[in-house]
Amino acid sequence: MxxxxxxxxxxxxxxxxxxxxxxxxxxxxxxxxxxxxxxxxxxxxxxxxxxxxxxxxxxxxxxxxxxxxxxxxxxxxxxxxxxxxxxxxxxxxxxxxxxxxxxxxxxxxxxxxxxxxxxxxxxxxxxxxxxxxxxxxxxxxxxxxxxxxxxxxxxxxxxxxxxxxxxxGLVAKAQAAQVLRIQMENREVAAYLLNPSQFVAKAKVDEAAARKYYDANGAQFQVPEQVKAEYVVLSADALKAQSAVGDAEVKAWYDSHQDRYQQAEERRASHILIMAEAAAPAADKAKAKAKAEALLAELKANPAKFAEIAKKESQDPGSAANGGDLGFFVRGAMVKPFADTVFSLKEGETSGVVQTDYGYHIIKLTGIKPGKVKPFEAVKGEIEAELKAQAAARKYAEAAENFSNLVYEQSDSLKPAADKFKLTIQTSAWLTRNAAPADAAQAASAANPKVLDALFADDALKNKRNTAAVEVAPNTLVAARVLEHKPASQHPFDEVKAAIIEQLTRQEVLKLVKAEGESQLAKLQSGEDKLAWSPAKGVSRMSPSQLPREALVALFKADVKKLPAYVGVELPGNGYGLFKITKVERPEKVDDTQVARLQEQYAQFAAQQDTAAYxxxxxxxxxxxxxxxxxxxxxx
Structure with a gap:
């Protein structure tokens, strides 16, 4: 606290x-x-x-x-x-x-x-x-x-x-109550689902139909233009791995920056808190202070009972059970009056009554860890990494222009640049113009959008020249070169025939399912009901059960003046659903708290609409x- x-x-x-x-x-x-x-x-x-x-x-x-x-x-x-x-x-x-x-x-x-x-x-x-x-x-x-x-x-x-x-943006309570009653309306619904698998044997799609679809939808079967490239990455991180920092340099840095490795003094204290917030009435504060002073008097008579009294009387839930112990902390971790007192006490000494915004405290100093400088060995690795990063940044700044010039001047190969800067030439997978980097590592590669733009430029494609050095991230340059190029093409019919037949068969199945569903719905609406319905379940707009959205919309649009009422609806990818509504219940009374909440939500929506119109x-x-x-x- x-x-x-x-x-x-x-x-x-x-x-x-x-x-x-x-x-x-x-x-x-x-x-x-x-x-x-x-x-x-x-x-x-x-x-x-x-x-x-x-x-x-x-x-x-x-x-x-x-x-x-x-x-x-x-x-x-x-x-x-x-x-x-x-x-x-x-x-x-x-x-x-x-x-x-x-x-x-x-x-x-x-x-x-x-x-x-x-x-x-x-x-x-x-x-x-x-x-x-x-x-x-x-x-x-x-x-x-x-x-x-x-x-x-x-x-x-x-x-x-x-x-x-x-x-x-105001909404009347009566309006909100009416909307809530509509939302809470419960409809008892039984279901009968037509499964597509029942109609697969009836769906017939031959090779001629697949060929017709292939010819009419050639764009679906296009293979985009592709390149395979080699590339090199010049980055501060790569140069950092090449940098070496001697022990003497690391020690010299440590000696000249010891203020960075100073550990602040820590103190351990226990306290007894009688709570009285800053905004509390004066009478409450006076009562809390009087109690704290009474406890202080008891402690002066029995100093060894500090933990016992803290467990019994302290109102700080975080420390009372531990006899008021707060553990070790630095000065800045505590509010100022509390910290000033702790850091003015001698070990084992108990304070007078100290007031903070939380109330009145009695504080006992139980331990001191003097401030000290972290030893060299403890921070050596940290300093070495920092000096390497600084050296790499300087080296990168010097190398960036030379790297850019080299890949341009010796444009028929990336090897001179790779050798000079001790970089590895890497090879990409097949890439398209719109290949998006899958992760941060790919963003600094030939898959970067800026590098792709350069690779698919005429000079890189036709003449196989190096691309310019492209900055893909801070302190990171990539240069690439096309190794292989595949122009845009179309998948042969035989390669995609099976997939087309499968797709057309699925479409035909869904047509058959819909036709059968609509036929069954017509019979139900004419009074012929011979279906094996599932057990009826309650459905409301607030508790939609597991029904698909398409079914819910249809169910609550249905005319329920005469029951049972029947609804049929296509379920995308899952066939056709028939539903029988057997009972409708709408509450006459609704909870005032829920009405108020809905009223507030609709008022916010109305305010948004009014603001947009304004x-x-x-x-x-x-x-x-x-x-x-x-x-x-x-x-x-």
Missing amino acids: FDAVRNNKRIVQVFLALIALPFAFFGVESYVRNAGGDGDVAKVGKTTISAQEFQRAYREQQERLRGALGANFDAKMFDTPEARLNVVNGLVDQRVLLLEAAKGRLYASDAQLAQVITRIPALQEDGQFSQAKYEQALKAQGLTIQGFEAQLRQDLTLQQVVGAVADT LAALRKKYGVEIHKAALENKER
Whole structure:
């Protein structure tokens, strides 16, 4: 409970996320003065969105996705006209809201701004706003007070615009109750499934039908153009393996950087806590303090009973059972008043009553581990790896240009570059133009999209020349050369005949199943029911059982004024289902808590719909023109 980092981590993250928000709005005046120019991606009213603004937002969106998806991030997913258009639409929505805020003279006051900033917990010290912490946090993000407050003021202003619309998303309790009753409606359903396997023997597909399909769908049987390539990878990691660092150099580094290997003093303490939160009434605090002072008096009379009293009286659930023992910790792990006391005591000494935001403590110092420097042998490997990495980075910087020149100047072979930089020539599998790297290792190989573009260029294909050195990752270059080339072709009919017959047979089976199912449904609806139904089960929208979605949709669309009611539905890949509805129950009363929850969900949905409609109206009001041609050039 006293781990300051653990307790404040989430608060700090929230604040850092707040101050690291992209500066999306820069003031109405700057937009109005922007008369446009070459490369503008959109026009909103009399203002424009420049290519620079778009590119900045595009990069920020990429980084957000990269952070969210991690190793699953694929830049190609984001490198499309549709993705670029989505970014522009986001900028347009921001702009129309800003223009509307200016027109309505909406403005966040200094008082509103101060209220938001001073209430951020990470900027408080002893329950009070700390100007020093505020300035330090902004400095860490490379922001000025003026810039951050202008950004925050703009965001608060725009929240007023959007909030005024979103807050109108209301749903009546009666509406929510009615929807809940519909969701909870239970239908007793029996089923009869027509299995495709029963119709396989009736499905006849001959070679002539397969040939006809093959001739009509040649594109399905295309084999794309392929290359097999050899390649070399120059990277800082590869050069690191070639680097050697002597023991003397490692020792010299250690001697000159001992401050990095200093272990802080640790202390072990036990405590007795009588809880009283900072916001507790004064009377409660006084009562807690009086109890702590009474316990302190008891301890002075019987010092050896500290653990016994802690087990009985301490209100810290994490340490009371252990006689108040908190183990060893460094100064920064505890809140300041507690830490200051612990690090001022002598071993075996007991403190007076110490107040923190958690209440009143009596603390006993039970152990001291003096600060010390980590021994050389303990950090030798760490230093050696760091020095190798530094050496490799320097070596890479020197080698990159020479490597690029060498693969270009001696373009008929990768061997000179491989020999000079002690690299291994590797061979790829067969690759197509759109082969996507399966993992991070393949991304630094001939399968990298940038390398593939170079391999399928005319010079590489026709003349078998080395590709240029391509940067596939930071401090990583790849050069490749085509070994073999296969033009695009089509699989011979005999090679795919069996697969075509299988596919057409499956399609024919499903047609037969559907025809039989529809015939059976017609008989059921005419009153002839001779099917061996499964036992009836209850089905509701909230508890759909194991039924496929297609069946559920059909069941709840069925007319149940007259029972039994019959439904037939195709089940993709699984044949045809016939269902008999024998009973329908809809509750008259529903739980108020569930109604309130549903009411809130629908209100949120309504607010989203209202906001979308409002943005559409603002776009129409101010006029929006998106220059899609400017988005085709992704580098802009």
